[in-house]
Amino acid sequence: MAQREILIAGGGIGGLAAALALALRGRRVRVLEKAAEFGEIGYGIQMGPNVYPILERLGVFERMAPHVVYPDALVLADGITGDELSRINLGAKFRARFRHPYFVVHRRDLHGSILDCCKARPEITLEASKGLARFLQDAQGVSVTCEDGSAYAGAALIGADGLWSPTRAAVIGDGPPRLAGHYVYRGLVPTEQIIDRSHLDSMVIYIGHNLHLVQYRLRGGTVMNNVATIESTRFKRGAPSPGDRAELEETFAQCAPRVRDMLRYFSFDRNWVLHDRDPVTNWTQGRVTLLGDAAHPTLQYLAQGACMAIEDAVVLAAEIARHGDDFNGAFLAYQQQRMNRTARVVLSARFFGAYIHAGGGARLLRNELLAKRDPNNPWEADWLYRGIPLPE
Ligand SMILES: Cc1cc2nc3c(=O)[nH]c(=O)nc-3n(C[C@H](O)[C@H](O)[C@H](O)COP(=O)(O)OP(=O)(O)OC[C@H]3O[C@@H](n4cnc5c(N)ncnc54)[C@H](O)[C@@H]3O)c2cc1C
Numbered sequence: 001m002a003q004r005e006i007l008i009a010g011g012g013i014g015g016l017a018a019a020l021a022l023a024l025r026g027r028r029v030r031v032l033e034k035a036a037e038f039g040e041i042g043y044g045i046q047m048g049p050n051v052y053p054i055l056e057r058l059g060v061f062e063r064m065a066p067h068v069v070y071p072d073a074l075v076l077a078d079g080i081t082g083d084e085l086s087r088i089n090l091g092a093k094f095r096a097r098f099r100h101p102y103f104v105v106h107r108r109d110l111h112g113s114i115l116d117c118c119k120a121r122p123e124i125t126l127e128a129s130k131g132l133a134r135f136l137q138d139a140q141g142v143s144v145t146c147e148d149g150s151a152y153a154g155a156a157l158i159g160a161d162g163l164w165s166p167t168r169a170a171v172i173g174d175g176p177p178r179l180a181g182h183y184v185y186r187g188l189v190p191t192e193q194i195i196d197r198s199h200l201d202s203m204v205i206y207i208g209h210n211l212h213l214v215q216y217r218l219r220g221g222t223v224m225n226n227v228a229t230i231e232s233t234r235f236k237r238g239a240p241s242p243g244d245r246a247e248l249e250e251t252f253a254q255c256a257p258r259v260r261d262m263l264r265y266f267s268f269d270r271n272w273v274l275h276d277r278d279p280v281t282n283w284t285q286g287r288v289t290l291l292g293d294a295a296h297p298t299l300q301y302l303a304q305g306a307c308m309a310i311e312d313a314v315v316l317a318a319e320i321a322r323h324g325d326d327f328n329g330a331f332l333a334y335q336q337q338r339m340n341r342t343a344r345v346v347l348s349a350r351f352f353g354a355y356i357h358a359g360g361g362a363r364l365l366r367n368e369l370l371a372k373r374d375p376n377n378p379w380e381a382d383w384l385y386r387g388i389p390l391p392e
Helices: 013-023 052-057 060-067 092-098 107-119 166-171 245-252 257-265 305-323 327-356 360-371
Strands: 006-009 029-032 044-047 073-078 084-089 103-106 124-127 132-137 142-146 151-154 156-159 178-190 203-208 211-218 223-231 272-276 288-290
Touching: 006 013, 006 142, 006 151, 013 029, 013 107, 013 124, 013 305, 029 151, 044 107, 044 211, 044 305, 052 060, 052 305, 060 103, 060 107, 084 092, 084 360, 103 107, 103 211, 103 223, 107 124, 132 156, 132 166, 142 156, 156 166, 166 288, 178 245, 203 257, 211 245, 211 257, 223 245, 223 257, 245 257, 272 327, 288 327, 305 327
Parallel strands: 006 029, 006 156, 029 124, 073 203, 156 288
Antiparallel strands: 044 103, 073 084, 132 142, 142 151, 178 223, 178 272, 203 211, 211 223
């Protein structure tokens, strides 16, 4: 008898990576995506060397390669003085240490490449405008009802439905994610419009009290990706924070004129309000499990949320292959391998955010420590960047 389909709620980077990893192991998968189209927002994303071999194995990297940019260094600069504080070389020594490169890519190129790979697999069915509303499970399988009333039955359900995951609400029921009080603005501009061209080949992060601004180039270097984050002091004091343009400009008032001037590259039509969650000890219930932001949403300060979702995908597919139709066994083995690593990312990202956003005496100490860093092993990243053993 043919194996029953596995249902995945959510066709973001995590859900599609899981669909592809499962299809490559011969499993039939149906991805139910709430949005009217499978897509991603139009900004950049950083990818650590830990995720490179996985994207290669999934056949995604080959498709994406023409769009990938390899910055030569990760530069931390003091936003208040504009001076360089430390430089992490991303060249030969970095690649030798972590076995693979650090790269940046437009989110649409990453998501689109995974999507193209999924479309090429007969095992995968992709359905848009199918928001999971609820599910039921018994010893035989899972049935999902969508917001439009349509229903699907499958052998198991993977909730890859993001930060506000309804699957998580049913499996864990721990309420909404934690509001961090941090706000992000983004902007993409043609590189020729960039005035300060001192770090064009690098990824540069200007850091200041309660703020930072990241710049790196995308799409063959033709466009500059700009990301500005502020930690709202109003929010910290318990007052409501708009996190609006006025608050962004107020927070950036401490910065050197050439850093403040970079705010001209931003779009102010929307911002991102950052959330994460404290790590949990279980994200599986019977034949249902979680993946990516649904399981372990993180602040973006280590640039690893999507990388973790992609790592989840290959581990999960391997455990399903190993456990046959014992989905609960597979899901428990998967979460056991993923829990501490993803918890470390969540907690380290909080710490790194506080570190780069330091003010007063803490800023002076941080700057001194940064100046003493080894440019070839700057932040003891072996545990993260050396990646996971790739499952057989
Ligand atoms: C400012 C910022 C910068 C970041 N930078 C980086 C970075 O440089 N590197 C990195 O690795 N990560 C980064 N991240 C994190 C990364 O974007 C996320 O961790 C990643 O996108 C999570 O993927 P996901 O598939 O788990 O969730 P999502 O991308 O949120 O996808 C979830 C999908 O589920 C769908 N969905 C929602 N509800 C339902 C439902 N009821 N039924 C069906 N489908 C549903 C959504 O429409 C969506 O398509 C950043 C995040 C932010 C906010």
